Amino acid sequence: MRRKFEKLLTDTIRKGSLTVEMPSGEAYSAGDGSGRRIVMRITSWKALTRLVLYPDLALGEAYMDGELVLAEGEMYDLLELIFANMTVNETRGISSLTRRLVRLFIRIGDYNSPARARRNVAHHYDLDRRLYDLFLDSDRQYSCGYFEAAGDGLEEAQLAKKRHLAAKMHLKPGQRVLDIGSGWGGLALYLARMFDARVLGITLSEEQLAISTDRARAEKRQGQVDFKLRDYRALTGRFDRIVSVGMFEHVGNRSYGAFFAKIRDLLEDDGVAVLHYIGRTTAPYVTNGWIRKYIFPGGYLPSLSEVMPQIERNGLMVTDIEVLRLHYADTLRHWRKRFMANRKRAVELYDERFARMWEFYLAASETAFRYQGLVVHQIQLAKSVSALPLTRGYMAESEENLRQREQDRVAEISTAAG
Structure with a gap:
């Protein structure tokens, strides 16, 4: 899971400067070193695993639960760094099957009685x-x-x-x-x-x-x-x-x-x-x-x-x-x-x-x-x-x-x- 997280980190953050301190004390860095340095600490392996499997849900939950701590920078700085490195089109890179499943979920799962x-x-x-x-x-x-x-x-x-x-x-x-x-x-x-x-x-x-x-x-x-x-x-x-x-x-x-x-x-x-x-x-x-x-x-x-x-x-x-x-x-x-x-x-x-x-x-x-x-x-x-x-x-x-x-x-x- 450690390697998968490192790959997720380096694939996502190409510009900027982000250092992530792991529960073991190891540290990984990503980005080109530009801009404000952001340092975040992950305090549990459970939180790291969830960040790899469900990043859109787990990032906020880890911060709420104190399992993601910002040693340098604020939450806005971290999110700005992440989103600035992502494409506007959220469906980029997913399969055509996944696209169809997303549209199906929208049609059948979004009824507010x-x-x-x-x-x-x-x-x-x-x-x-x-x-x-x-x-x-x-x-x-x-x-x-x-x-x-x-x-x-x-x-x-x-x-x-x-x-x-x-x-x-x-x-x-x-x-x-x-x-x-x-x-x-x-x-x-x-x-x-x-x-x-x-x-x-x-x-x-x-x-x-x-x-x-x-x-x-x-x-x-x-x-x-x-x-x-x-x-x-x-x-x-x-x-x-x-x-x-x-x-x-x-x-x-x-x-x-x-x-x-x-x-x-x-x-x-x-x-x-x-x-x-x-x-x-x-x-x-x-x-x-x-x-x-x-x-x-x-x-x-x-x-x-x-x-x-x-x-x-x-x-x-x-x-x-x-x-x-x-x-x-x-x-x-x-x-x-x-x-x-x-x-x-x-x-x-x-x-x-x-x-x-x-x-x-x-x-x-x-x-x-x-x-x-x-x-x-x-x-x-x-x-x-x-x-x-x-x-x-x-x-x-x-x-x-x-x-x-x-x-x-x-x-x-x-x-x-x-």
Whole structure:
């Protein structure tokens, strides 16, 4: 197993500088010696064996369990070194049989029933609410920010994301909006403030429901903004606008048809829907084993080739697509730095193993967006060919108008407070 590990090491790390200290005290080095030196220590032969047999799962588990210790460098540095040495196309080098088996697994093993979807959401989103205070912005936006300019901070990027989505919705005052996967309520409340929209937000997380409901009550918007614990498949009625941010990753490949059929049925004939989710630039592939087991059970990140046919088959028209490339990497960089600055508090909330797990999750996610072909897709949908203006100028115009109104609103609040 020692020789197999050494081969795995030298085959993977061709650039950079990595030294691995074995349980016996021996040390192996890989790379061309360039860049920052990273030294990791493996403390058990069991962990080494698992790293050879199941590297995508075992690396994170070994770090969580203290069987992989970084003597020089941090976890982000190690993951960046690994991913920077790997091809974007994750299926490189595997046999055609393995490719077919991967596609078969995606088709038959990726169904999230309503009950399973509820359990999956609770696993991640019903954690202690104080955990998310350690790294999210003040509006609790737990999705990709939109960095309009170099130097933008997390608060600016998350506000710009809400503004960008609202512009794409081409929302008009007083319209009825459905927010599928409404999180902690920030987007729904933004649409209510800026457009006097009537918003229904649905979530499967009891923690998110409690916080978003409290926020609507604090702003005295009960009746205008309503949040419910509801699966999208159980909804009825019609809406002028539908938006879904960071929820489609939890739908499951086998349910894409049902998801877009429901969007079609819920959307008014002249309505507009905007879908924002993590996707791939690569061919379809299964979710990383460690992420699926510990962070997002049931999660799946689709390629456009899996999404577009289902949209077409269910009577919806794609009116705009935007691919946000490094925006999520930059968002995760802010989250990771904030979390690491508050890491002791995470240990106090849970324990050291949990803090290691969360650290690995944020570092692995950021490096995947930088090196492994993960992006964010924003897809605008309609049922009618005349539902939207003929050119995209309305988006920029709406964003500029919203930006000015946001500034006016801040000035009014400051004046009232003074």
